[in-house]
Amino acid sequence: MRALLVDRSAPGGLRLGTAPDPEPAPHQALVRVTATSLNYGEVAFGLDTAPDGTVLGWDAAGIVERAAADGSGPAEGTPVVTLMPAGGWAELRAVDTGLIGAAPAGADLGALATIPVAAASALRALHRIGPLLGRSVLVTGATGGVGRYAVQLARAAGAHVVASTGSPARNGELLRGLGAHEVIASPKEATGPVDGVVDLVGGPQLVEAYQALAPGGTLVATGHSSGQGEDFAFGTLFGDAARHDRSVVSFYLLGCTGLGRDLGWLAHRVAAGELDPGITWRGDWDDAAEAVDALLGRRLHGKAVLTIGS
Incomplete structure (x- = not known):
């Protein structure tokens, strides 16, 4: 061949x-x-x-x-x-x-x-956050392949979607068209605590995004495009009232079960024009x-x- x-x-x-x-x-x-x-x-x-x-x-x-x-x-x-x-x-x-x-x-x-890596990763990251109806989700690196799918899927699930991109002026219209309610330049600009984060950047942005989590919130470390490590300042991981029960999690896509079902479901959504x-x-x-x-x-x-x- x-x-x-x-x-x-x-x-x-x-x-x-x-x-x-x-x-x-x-x-x-x-x-x-x-x-x-x-x-x-x-x-x-x-x-x-x-x-x-x-x-x-x-x-x-x-x-x-x-x-x-x-x-x-x-x-x-x-x-x-x-x-x-x-x-x-x-x-x-x-x-x-x-x-x-x-x-x-x-x-x-x-x-x-x-679909396979980008859409399935976005779907599994959102599953890890939990039920999304009525909740808020921040997506960092939102203009990439995984990020675009994450914005669309989170919006379809009923979340308030905040998209972070290095250039809101250039990418804002695109991301709002995909379903973002807010477009910001960095997690530090989030107007309020969020219930979940799909982080596709890593490094300092992951740390900033973690600090934007509401009590009980989950950050899913999905991508690492920055190529940098994460340095949490002393006190970031304190669990006082405003920071209770926050978590950072990761996953390996090929370690997930039921991916065939996910791929088929996503294929039908893309074919129907419901996902760009x-x-x-x-x-x-x-x-x-x-x-x-x-x-x-x-x-x-x-x-x-x-x-x-x-």
């Missing part, structure tokens, strides 16, 4: 080449991939650490070419959204059936390819180096989608 292979001598660290066809285990379906979306983490870290010749790629959408031998998962011919720790940047992918979401017939698979996939770059896999360069240069907010095998 053809695939995008790690090659540090090539532009963007990738080249089109060939790799062996995957051999699915009994609990895996073989999926013919038509689109993948790039994630900053896999581009920034995977290309630096994976051996040359590796096929990376967490996200992929396509059509089931061969159903799982054990009878689990969708049937042959079903359009699907898939998540695995690698293998998405290739024409064929073997996928655990628990990590496959069935998509509606005729859906834009390029749009659905944005936030695609800001779209092209053929021949142009992968351009998308990688834009991601690493922080010039691309939202999602980059590659057409596979065209």
Whole structure:
């Protein structure tokens, strides 16, 4: 099969080449991939650490070419959204059936390819905060792929949504259009305590966001784009009346159960136009180096989608 292979001598660290066809285990379906979306983490870290010749790629959408031998998962011919720790940047992918979401017939698979890491992470982070109806949620790094989905999902769940972005003047209209009630430049500008935080930045912003939590509030550390550590000043973690029972939690997406159901539900929402996939770059896999360069240069907010095998 053809695939995008790690090659540090090539532009963007990738080249089109060939790799062996995957051999699915009994609990895996073989999926013919038509689109993948790039994630900053896999581009920034995977290309630096994976051996040359590796096929990376967490996200992929396509059509089931061969159903799982054990009878689990969708049937042959079903359009699907898939998540695995690698293998998405290739024409064929073997996928655990628990990590496959069935998509509606005729859906834009390029749009659905944005779902696995970005939308599923946003959904699970909001689940971790708890019931959202009538509560307030702060999303930091709100213009990125996960952030855009988090704003939309929190608004749909009945929360008052506060979106934090480095440039409210440039991004305010976009974020309000996605459902944000307020757009601010940093968590320090929050007008009142919030019940939950989806933090996608880490570093000093995580500390600021934690300090914006109401008693009983939860901050879910979901992304770490700042590349900085967190330094909590003495007293920040005191539990007096105004700071009672606040928590910081994290999660590993592939450690979650029930992801196939989440992926299918999200696929139907995107296909119906209820969720905006936030695609800001779209092209053929021949142009992968351009998308990688834009991601690493922080010039691309939202999602980059590659057409596979065209």
